[in-house]
Amino acid sequence: MTKFLSILAASLALAGCASLAPTYERPAAPVATQWPVPQATTADAKAADIGWREFFTDPKLQTLIEQALANNRDLRVAVLNVERAQAQYGVQQADRLPTVAAGAGQTATRSPGGTITRQYTATLGVSAWELDLFGRVKSLNDATLQQYLATDDARRSTQISLIAQLAGAYLTLAADQERHRLAEQTLRARQDGLRLTQRLQGAGVASTLDLRQAEIAAETAQTDLAALTSQVAQDRHALALLVGQPLGAGQWPAAGTDTPVTQATELSAGLPSDVLLARPDVLQAERTLQAANANIGAARAAFFPRISLTASAGTASTELDGLFRSGSGLWSFMPQVSLPIFDAGRNQANLKIAQVDRDIAVAQYEKAIQSAFRDVADALAQRATIGQQVESQQRLVAQTQDALRLAEARFRQGLDDRLATLDAQRTLYGAEQGLINARLAQQVNRVTLYKALGGGQGSGQGSRQSAS
Known part of the structure; x- marks a missing residue:
């Protein structure tokens, strides 16, 4: 013994x-060193340092995010994939010992x-x-470890995406409810105008054309209201699916886009390298590359005894x-x-496969970096002008409200026909819808930029599992 x-x-x-295995070297990032949109020099908060509880200030939205992190099925699958990958790593690690x-x-x-x-x-x-004199088992163990860590990065990426999707669905529902309320108000106003036109037409003051135009305006508003009623119902279904459970009566957002659901502090974009360190999808791509690099070591070891x-x-x-x-x-x-003496080129082919897999992983890693760069650049480009769009749309609404007031006064005085009033109503309706859209875009832009910069990994998130 x-x-x-x-x-x-x-x-x-x-x-x-x-x-x-060849010595791993991180490929150079195939993107510019600065964002295409100039950034302010003042140091604002970095998204990766802000937990979602601090960023999203709306209490209802915070509650929904908590429920989604516990009940969303896509996130649950991602967590289970991590557990499975951890178990696979345990199996592979056991091969190193007798x-x-x-x-x-x-x-x-x-x-x-x-x-x-x-x-x-x-x-x-x-x-x-x-x-394991030539490191075949060690290389396979290293590859499995990187695959496990990549799976955990995928779980973190799924969580960030879930938080952003949930916030977007929450804001979209609030905006569509505001559009629904606007459609109801517009329908009542056009029905009042139709009744007025009917009385004027009966008195011989308004023409049959005026009556038909008023009827068309009222029916158009009725159609919009029906479509928005259906859209609000679909928005509720989408939000409930993301949360992963039915929502109570008090959990739905209030109608309106004028109240921000995020903190007021502007997010700092920093340098592109900061994003590469913060985004788990980029880290996942690099882990996959490192696993492919380790597999080359296993393929090389197959040539030795x-x-x-x-x-x-x-x-x-x-x-x-x-x-x-x-x-x-x-x-x-x-x-x-x-x-190995003669294997008809099997080992050489396996080595070639491992090397090509590594080259594919390099391309995928570079694509992940480029996609991350574009996500941030697009969000920054929109942020640079979205405030001006909202302000311009607010002025447009005020101007069209005044134009409608003047058109109605001229119609009552008999200076204009009903067409001018109807045109002013349609213009105001479109301007008010545009203001809702602009405010929604402004809020969604903040959420999108927060996600693109790697935010959403703070409070409320489970700790990352570690491999030993």
Whole structure:
């Protein structure tokens, strides 16, 4: 037994060799070093340093995010994928150490003369353990570790996307409810105008054309209201799906886009390199690249001899009570060496596959960086002008309200026909819808920029699992 343990200890010492994987070097980022939209020099808050609880200030939205993090099925699948990847890493890591098993048995043999002999054995042994002299098992272990970490990055990316989607759905529902309220108000105003036109037409003051135009305006508003009623219902369904459970009556957002749901502090874009360090989808792509790099080491090791050890030690006796007596010990040691001589190019092809997989992972990593750069650049470009759009739209609403007031006064005085009033109503309706759209775009832009800059990983998020 002592000799067996000595052999096992020596084998473990030999197995700790370096991998044949190429030295990993992070590819250069194929993007500009500065954002295309100039940024202010004042230091504002960085998105990655702000938890979603601090960024989203609306209490209802905070509650919905908490519920979504607990109940959303896509996020639940992402978490389970992490657990699965962690278990796979545990399986692969176990290959680096020998599997020791104990066994006991009896062999009974009957000779032609009728004599029965028995042999009892008790052994402790290692079966076909690969001595990892060239790092094949280590490379596979490194690749599995990176795949596990990439899966956790994917889980974090799913969580950030979920928070952003939920906030966007929340804001969209609030905006559509405001549009619905505006459509109701517009319908009532046009129905009042229709009744007025009917009275004037009966008195011979308004023409039949004026009546038809007033009827068309009222029916158009009725159609818009029906469409928005359906849209609000669909928005509610979408929000409930993201949350992962039915919502109570008091959990729906109030109609309106004029109240911000996020903090007022402007987010700092920083440098593109900051985004690369903050976004989990970029980290996931790099982990995948590192795993592909490690697989090259395993493919290279296949060209070298593979040494496996099978060893056992124990006792044997023809009598059960003599199994552990002095002099009953036995041991066996059977090293095996497999040297590839001719494999019809299989190992070379596998190495080529591993190298191409690494090149594919490089391209995917670079694409992830480029996509992240574009996400931030687009959000910054919109942020640079969205405030001006909202202000301009507010002035347009005020101007069209005044134009409608003047048109109605001229119509009552008989200076203009009904067409001028209807045109002013339609213009005001469109301007008010445009203001809702602009305010929605402004709020969604803040959420989009927060996500693009790697925010959403703070408070309320489970701690990242670590591999040992």
